[in-house]
Amino acid sequence: MVNGIKKEKILKRTNRKQNFKKFVETGYSNLELFRKFCKNDEDLLIYTCITDKELQEYIDKIKKFKTEKEQIKYLVNNQPFMNETEERFNRCISSMAKYLKGYIEYNGFVMANAQGDSSDWGAEFWAKFCKICNFYRTRWFHTNTLSKKTSVVYNKMLYKEFIYITRLSISSERKHQAFRATQDFNNASIFKLSLDGKLESEDSENGKALGEVIRDEEHGDEAMFNQVQLNSILNKALSLCKEYPEANALYDQIKDFYDKQDIAGFDKKVIVLGKIFLYKAGLVSPKILTFIKMLSSTYKAKYQISPARVNTQIAQYKSKKPVKYAFQNKKKTTEMTWKELLIHKRGEL
Numbered sequence: 001m002v003n004g005i006k007k008e009k010i011l012k013r014t015n016r017k018q019n020f021k022k023f024v025e026t027g028y029s030n031l032e033l034f035r036k037f038c039k040n041d042e043d044l045l046i047y048t049c050i051t052d053k054e055l056q057e058y059i060d061k062i063k064k065f066k067t068e069k070e071q072i073k074y075l076v077n078n079q080p081f082m083n084e085t086e087e088r089f090n091r092c093i094s095s096m097a098k099y100l101k102g103y104i105e106y107n108g109f110v111m112a113n114a115q116g117d118s119s120d121w122g123a124e125f126w127a128k129f130c131k132i133c134n135f136y137r138t139r140w141f142h143t144n145t146l147s148k149k150t151s152v153v154y155n156k157m158l159y160k161e162f163i164y165i166t167r168l169s170i171s172s173e174r175k176h177q178a179f180r181a182t183q184d185f186n187n188a189s190i191f192k193l194s195l196d197g198k199l200e201s202e203d204s205e206n207g208k209a210l211g212e213v214i215r216d217e218e219h220g221d222e223a224m225f226n227q228v229q230l231n232s233i234l235n236k237a238l239s240l241c242k243e244y245p246e247a248n249a250l251y252d253q254i255k256d257f258y259d260k261q262d263i264a265g266f267d268k269k270v271i272v273l274g275k276i277f278l279y280k281a282g283l284v285s286p287k288i289l290t291f292i293k294m295l296s297s298t299y300k301a302k303y304q305i306s307p308a309r310v311n312t313q314i315a316q317y318k319s320k321k322p323v324k325y326a327f328q329n330k331k332k333t334t335e336m337t338w339k340e341l342l343i344h345k346r347g348e349l
Helices: 016-024 031-038 052-062 068-077 086-112 118-141 159-183 221-241 251-260 268-280 286-293 297-302 307-319 338-343
Strands: none
Touching: 016 031, 016 068, 031 052, 052 068, 086 118, 086 159, 118 159, 221 251, 221 268, 251 268, 268 286, 286 307
């Protein structure tokens, strides 16, 4: 029965005016066009679940209004309740099943990443939906069959209110089951797909693995290339350092500064010289260019730094984005690596 249900999508807004206009042009007589106008609209779906006689009563009432806008507003603000009678309640439940099918399939798919099969989870969520419907049907229309007095109070409810209750119950069940799955470490895991496993595709033999699709920030080609470039700059900077007596005398401290990549605990002169040689070795960034530009004329002359060249580099940097070299070990990025993606929100499926 579930497989035979047509999947529909409930909407907050539909093409109301155009569809309603077509119905009005029939002289308010074509009830199928009216139901088509109400289809998928969360504030009008109830009109697809009432009888022709009941529907005609509402159509007769809206004829009294002059504009189509006023007529639609009346329908929205005076919706019949979905649980006025058991017959209407049952009609609404059948209608809601079409709009919950996609929601249940999605929740089943999400849960399958933790444990089991998506179709099995879907069946469990369908059972949850039926249980909710039977629970309220009994307490609203068959209280005499209960062994003890119920605490559930009969309140008239709108179509969209009840479908919200069922959706919330299904999502709550999914979260509860997801939490239980995280406690079963032997049989459940959100790490179901390994990094070496092929992703599903038409050509499974040549399909890419997850590790090939998600970038590895630490060991990927781009990361390795950046590290080689950085090592080359550091080696060149240390080589240049030996060419100047003043800097050569501080060689060990400058090398330690490069190794630690932290200015804390270093003399100001060591930091200044260290940055000068990084620039001369080819490290270019907004911060290093600003630092070099602010150097005194004495430093610039002593270490053969051309002010005109620095200004040109700054202008070029503003016009286009150059290659970036990661000088800091601690990287701040909003893009998650494969490790973070796999452990993201464990148990909150």
